[in-house]
Amino acid sequence: MGRDDLRSEIPNLVSRLIQIPSVNPPGFTINVAGFIRDWLNEHGFTSEFREYAKDKPNVIARVGRNKPVLILNGHMDVVPPGDDSKWTYSPFSGRIVEDRVYGRGATDMKGGLAVIMTVFAELAPLIEKQGSGTLIFSATADEETGGHPGVEALVRDNVLTGDAAIIAEPSGSSRYYIGEKGLCQVKLVTRGRSAHGSLPVLGENAIMKLIRAISKAEELISEFNSGIKIPSELVNAIKNSAEVYLEAAKASGLNLTLSDFERVVGTVSFNPGVINGGSKINMVPDYAELELDMRIPPGVSPNQVINHLRSGLSSIADIEILDTSEPNYTSPGETIARLVHEGIEKVLGAPPKPVIVTGATDGRYLRARGVPTVVYGPGELALAHAYNEYVTVDDLLKTHDVMTYAVKRFFGV
Numbered sequence: 403m404g405r406d407d408l409r410s411e412i413p414n415l416v417s418r419l420i421q422i423p424s425v426n427p428p429g430f431t432i433n434v435a436g437f438i439r440d441w442l443n444e445h446g447f448t449s450e451f452r453e454y455a456k457d458k459p460n461v462i463a464r465v466g467r468n469k470p471v472l473i474l475n476g477h478m479d480v481v482p483p484g485d486d487s488k489w490t491y492s493p494f495s496g497r498i499v500e501d502r503v504y505g506r507g508a509t510d511m512k513g514g515l516a517v518i519m520t521v522f523a524e525l526a527p528l529i530e531k532q533g534s535g536t537l538i539f540s541a542t543a544d545e546e547t548g549g550h551p552g553v554e555a556l557v558r559d560n561v562l563t564g565d566a567a568i569i570a571e572p573s574g575s576s577r578y579y580i581g582e583k584g585l586c587q588v589k590l591v592t593r594g595r596s597a598h599g600s601l602p603v604l605g606e607n608a609i610m611k612l613i614r615a616i617s618k619a620e621e622l623i624s625e626f627n628s629g630i631k632i633p634s635e636l637v638n639a640i641k642n643s644a645e646v647y648l649e650a651a652k653a654s655g656l657n658l659t660l661s662d663f664e665r666v667v668g669t670v671s672f673n674p675g676v677i678n679g680g681s682k683i684n685m686v687p688d689y690a691e692l693e694l695d696m697r698i699p700p701g702v703s704p705n706q707v708i709n710h711l712r713s714g715l716s717s718i719a720d721i722e723i724l725d726t727s728e729p730n731y732t733s734p735g736e737t738i739a740r741l742v743h744e745g746i747e748k749v750l751g752a753p754p755k756p757v758i759v760t761g762a763t764d765g766r767y768l769r770a771r772g773v774p775t776v777v778y779g780p781g782e783l784a785l786a787h788a789y790n791e792y793v794t795v796d797d798l799l800k801t802h803d804v805m806t807y808a809v810k811r812f813f814g815v
């Protein structure tokens with residue numbers, strides 16, 4: 403097939419990928435990986451399977467030689483479809499209706515996979531012939547449950563390492579993600595002394611202590627937030643992110659403002675998620691605990707937040723660490739970020755918007771390894787994991803064209 407044919411085939415390719423379920427859990431990618439390997443083969447490329455968990459192979463194809471090395475990445479697993487009856491078209495139908503391809507994974511992210519497969523097939527021969535560097539295609543496993551036998555393992559084994567990466571998760575055609583917040587999940591534990599509920603004066607109530615600890619923790623975090631310095635090169639991205647979340651909130655009828663979202667993206671968020679304590683109504687409880695979820699912006703480390711909480715709460719509550727991850731970002735000045743930015747401007751004539759997201763992608767493993775990574779692909783965040791998920795043909799073609807621009811410039815072909 404010629405290059406124009408491949409581009410116009412993208413919607414059909416998305417549809418075919420949707421028709422091969424790869425629901426996570428359990429997250430078996432074996433069938434969709436087989437399809438991708440065969441597709442690459444038909445287009446003249448060999449690829450290899452790298453399997454770190456049974457029936458969850460990753461597919462890697464590589465062309466060219468030497469530096470620079472550019473990685474194209476997408477995950478193959480999708481979240482469960484939920485209640486089938488809530489779908490207008492069956493979740494694995496891949497139905498194309500007018501300008502939309504419907505199905506589980508259309509946006510997150512079989513649309514993006516089809517785009518990077520196509521860009522790879524179109525540009526690999528050129529890059530190989532000119533000897534202008536190395537292009538790696540990677541379709542990976544288990545992103546929806548942490549990416550451990552996927553991108554994390556491939557980065558650790560030096561399979562995915564290079565000078566830049568594009569992950570085709572859904573950003574929409576005029577936005578691109580340059581960073582994401584980190585995670586800081588802790589447990590606050592208070593202890594008291596039990597007594598009969600009719601004589602609380604004899605005991606020490608752990609639930610009342612926990613309530614005080616939660617208020618105090620909230621104060622401590624807001625005090626911490628007032629001293630946060632966001633790296634100046636990210637100020638614009640935080641404003642753009644606030645706009646994205648505001649748009650989504652308005653669509654669901656919530657009355658929030660831009661500054662509400664600027665605050666939540668640019669500071670440590672505070673969400674008491676689970677509370678436990680006490681055993682009987684007529685007992686003074688001697689134990690209570692809270693699971694607290696905080697998301698932290700670039701420029702802050704989970705340890706700073708934990709230390710601040712510990713020093714302020716030492717007399718009331720103990721703090722146990724549940725899970726942490728560092729926030730991460732790629733400077734907007736990095737080559738790959740500049741090229742995607744420029745592509746949106748020149749190819750689409752749209753104002754490009756760098757964004758920081760509040761959730762995590764596989765990009766964190768690449769950035770932790772020092773690989774500048776941009777997330778750019780078709781679809782909208784609001785449609786990921788939703789019923790009647792779809793991707794528009796327009797978005798598929800636009801992101802394809804911008805990505806083509808960025809990859810060509812990256813290699814000078």
Ligand SMILES: [Zn+2]
Nearest residue numbers: 510511545571
């Ligand atoms: Zn995704």
